Amino acid sequence: MTTVLKLGGSVITEKETPETVDEAALSAASRAVGISDEPLVIVHGGGSFGHHHAATRGVDTTEGTQDAADVRAIHRAMGALNERVVDALAEAGVAAVPMRPLSVGHKTADAAFVLPTDAVEAALGEGFVPVLHGDVVAHAESGASVVSGDTLVVELAEGLSVDRVGLCSTVPGVLDEDGTVIDRIERFDTVAAALGDSDATDVTGGMAGKVRTLLDLPVPASVFGPEALEAFLAGDPAGTRILGGE
Ligand code: IP8
Numbered sequence: 001m002t003t004v005l006k007l008g009g010s011v012i013t014e015k016e017t018p019e020t021v022d023e024a025a026l027s028a029a030s031r032a033v034g035i036s037d038e039p040l041v042i043v044h045g046g047g048s049f050g051h052h053h054a055a056t057r058g059v060d061t062t063e064g065t066q067d068a069a070d071v072r073a074i075h076r077a078m079g080a081l082n083e084r085v086v087d088a089l090a091e092a093g094v095a096a097v098p099m100r101p102l103s104v105g106h107k108t109a110d111a112a113f114v115l116p117t118d119a120v121e122a123a124l125g126e127g128f129v130p131v132l133h134g135d136v137v138a139h140a141e142s143g144a145s146v147v148s149g150d151t152l153v154v155e156l157a158e159g160l161s162v163d164r165v166g167l168c169s170t171v172p173g174v175l176d177e178d179g180t181v182i183d184r185i186e187r188f189d190t191v192a193a194a195l196g197d198s199d200a201t202d203v204t205g206g207m208a209g210k211v212r213t214l215l216d217l218p219v220p221a222s223v224f225g226p227e228a229l230e231a232f233l234a235g236d237p238a239g240t241r242i243l244g245g246e
Contacts, residue, residue: 001163002039002124003233004156006149008169009047009134011226012085018052019077026088029168029226034092036233039124041156042089042096042131045149049081050074050134054146061151062111064142071144074136075102082133089131097128101135101147105155109140113151117159124160132156150213157217165221166232167210172225173239174211185242188212215244 007029014020033040046054054060057070065071082098089096105115123130134149150167157165173181176194185191188211195208207223214221224232224239232238 001235002041002161003164003166004041004043004153004160004162005033005166005233006153006168007042007044007085008167009045009049009051009081009149010170011047011168012044013047013049013081015048015051018048019080020048021081021084025226026085027092029229030085030088030092030094032226032230032233033089033129034094035230038233040094040129040233041120041124041160041162042085042129043149043152043156044081044085044131044133046078046134046146047081049077050136050146053077054136059136059144059146061146061148062142064139064145065136066143071102071136074146075100078133078135082131085133086131089129095128096131097123099123099130099132101132101152102137105135105137105147105152107137107139107142107145107147109142111139111145113137113147113155115152115155115159117156120156121160148209150210154213154217157219162219164219165214165217166229166238167214167221167223168226168229168232169207169210169223170225171207171223172228174207174223174242182240185211185215185240186244188215211242214242217242217244
């Protein structure tokens with residue numbers, strides 16, 4: 001069973017302190033991933049690395065920049081985080097290899113993100129675990145703008161032969177107004193009222209955006225907290241299951 005797993009930036013970094021990894025959380029997540037021997041593609045978010053630089057420079061998923069220094073700063077920060085994630089996974093025995101979106105992905109003038117997945121597929125086929133990340137990419141007529149890890153997850157789920165998607169977030173699932181985990185979501189309008197915005201700097205949107213994105217997937221998705229990562233990878237129930245366009 002091939003899985004695309006996103007490790008949220010808020011899970012693996014100290015989101016309020018620029019460029020700070022949450023070492024304990026990253027090694028715990030890496031150990032959980034290390035237990036699984038199924039084919040896996042990992043995507044991680046920006047946390048206090050990418051989001052900090054993107055926000056400082058006024059760049060987000062729609063607002064691009066023509067300044068190459070902005071692109072370098074955001075991409076460099078994401079590279080630093082990617083290296084830490086790959087190293088932590090390697091330490092846990094995972095055959096992790098970095099694969100970076102700026103070099104291969106782009107956005108069209110109508111903001112559609114295009115990601116050729118051949119190289120990821122080839123790496124998977126050789127038993128590697130590709131580790132991608134939210135990034136800044138060339139955006140036709142807008143310079144360069146942010147692509148979120150969630151968007152990468154969608155492109156990977158559509159471009160590769162994938163069976164399921166998991167989003168490991170800081171919350172134990174998608175929560176309703178009372179803070180209870182919603183077991184299953186099939187339509188956005190049934191949960192719209194319950195979903196608010198992320199409270200730390202996050203230029204790509206909070207849980208509402210994630211749910212909308214996951215509803216577009218051709219395969220089942222789950223949103224769960226770090227404590228359920230091992231269960232998710234083992235195929236056990238974890239957090240909220242999102243069944244949109246299956
Ligand atoms: O944290 C955003 O990725 P996300 C990456 O998955 C950058 O939304 C560069 C801010």
